[in-house]
Amino acid sequence: MKHHATGYCLRAVCLVVVAVWTAALAPLALSKEMPVPAAAVAASRHATASNRATTTVANFPDGWWFVDSQGRRFFSRGVGVLSPGTPVAAFDASKPSxxxxxxxxxxxxxxxxxxxxxxFWQFTTIGGWADLDALHRSAEHDLWMTPVVPLGAAGGAPWLNMWDPERLAAIDQLARQEIAPWRDDPRVIGYYCDNERGWWNAELWRLTLEQPPDSRQRMALIEMLKRDYHDDWSELTKDFVPSDGVGDWQSLSRGGGLRHRPGSDGIRTMRRFLALAADRYYQVMAETIRRHDPDALFLGDRYQSFYYPEVARACGKYADVASTNLSASWNDGGFLRCYLDSLHRLSGKPLLVSEFYMAAAQNRSGNKNTGHGFPVVSDQRARAAAVTRSLAELTSKPYVVGVEWFQYFDEPPHGRFDGEDYDFGLVDIDDRPYDELTAVFAEFDFDRLGQRRRAVRPDAGAGVPPAPADPFGVLGYMTGLEHWDRERGFVPAASDAPLADLYLCWMREALYVGLYAIDPVERSYYGGGPPAAEDRALWRLKLDDRCTATIRLGSGQPPAADLPGLRVESYSGVDNIPRLIAVVEIPAAQMGRAELRPGDAVALDGELVTHGRAYRYHWHGVYTLAD
Structure with a gap:
């Protein structure tokens, strides 16, 4: 259940009702390495209140690991949607599934x-959306489990008043109902509290201000505004446009809204409220889960392949593990380097990749792979190659403690409940395994995970690689920069936790700079209208102290550079397209050179100011052009 084009509607997600588990079998595939130090366990877990055997997380010299009750370390490999699918009575041969x-x-x-x-395929864990009632009765069930309990969806969090006793009671009731059957089962690693809430900043702001005057969430927002603007209404209105009839703090307290004023710092204020709301959300989720199962880990809320830094920081205060569903950034199975690195830095916690996936145009189920922009390759052999790359990248991260494949079987070729129709399965709709794909998991050397984590990835510091024949290529989602040498061309950021990657490559005639950023832009900032031009992202580049360019990007609009002679192309969008991809060609002449040659050094200073001046990311260094 990935990032769908359904906007930010408040989707309630249903779990399969599960029965009480009685068996307590020893989980599989545990590492034979050193037992965990007691101090490391204590530092990574909340206090427990029972004698149940528990799973913990701990940090070792070679990275983070799950640790079982015997002190054995393991890396979780899960599968989502492990269920029997459509009941036979509901099966429709004209719409097979x-x-x-x-x-x-x-x-x-x-x-x-x-x-x-x-x-046999080396999976160790039953992930979310499984039919646990059926699976627990099997004598073969000795796997770990990571259930999804959609607590936020049950209470409308974070969109609705998270202090409302009725909503808190609904959250608690669902937790009691869904956690009680397995709270004593040692195979449960922990619980996810939600799936892909989105955390859309502008919608959260709007929905909060639309709440009744006595809403604690609304009152918390107004109290924050009074503090931030020193109780000065005129200062507030420099950043926001009040709705009709709202002319002072008193009238705002009775109702009405505030819309971001284009060109102001309003979005930065809205992000501070996002931090406040996220803190409350994770506090409620952590307290609820630990009240009903104090020995289980809190596994976060499964971001939908993007996140806001404020939300990630709040998650780190309360969760044991931060989790994210994660689409590959390119069809070759590669990921943005910044995405997981920054999520770990911001949260301070180990990460669980709660979904990853890959589809192929050639498949036995008849999936057309339409509608949502997930990674797709030509055939099953290419699919296996892309998944091999994904696994290699994910398992090289010393803070990743597990991955979960989405999903066990292909989606219906006519589309599931929301129209999604992808070849995501380990098996097709007729229960036949995709041998090329399953062999990737069966043959992957997880025993070398510790060694893989110590490997150093190359970057542009060792030499900028040559450009492909057409550096611009097809500049779109899943394709922009795909054909670049993204390993050798990667430019490390000077910023601590950027949500953007920068890349370099070159030809004799020009230097090319590529950018891939996560920059959510919502129409709700502008009352549903188009984003303001003055709020668009700014990309500044300075090369050799001679060539300085400022480029406006994003919001689904064409790029605009202030320096003649630059070719710039970009891909971006609004609402459900939070990605910004751009390539700029800088002719050698703009840098005062007749041509570029191997061994030349290029001084680079770069800055990205994201939409609404919400964040700033920097890159700088001197890079040598390589063959």
């Missing part, structure tokens, strides 16, 4: 077969 009981005599037979497969 995965229906396991068309191929098995019973749920037990399906569960036995599926669990045997997963273990």
């Amino acid at each position: 995965y229906a396991a009981l068309r191929h098995y005599d019973s749920l037990n037979a399906w569960a036995d077969s599926s669990l045997k497969r997963l273990k």
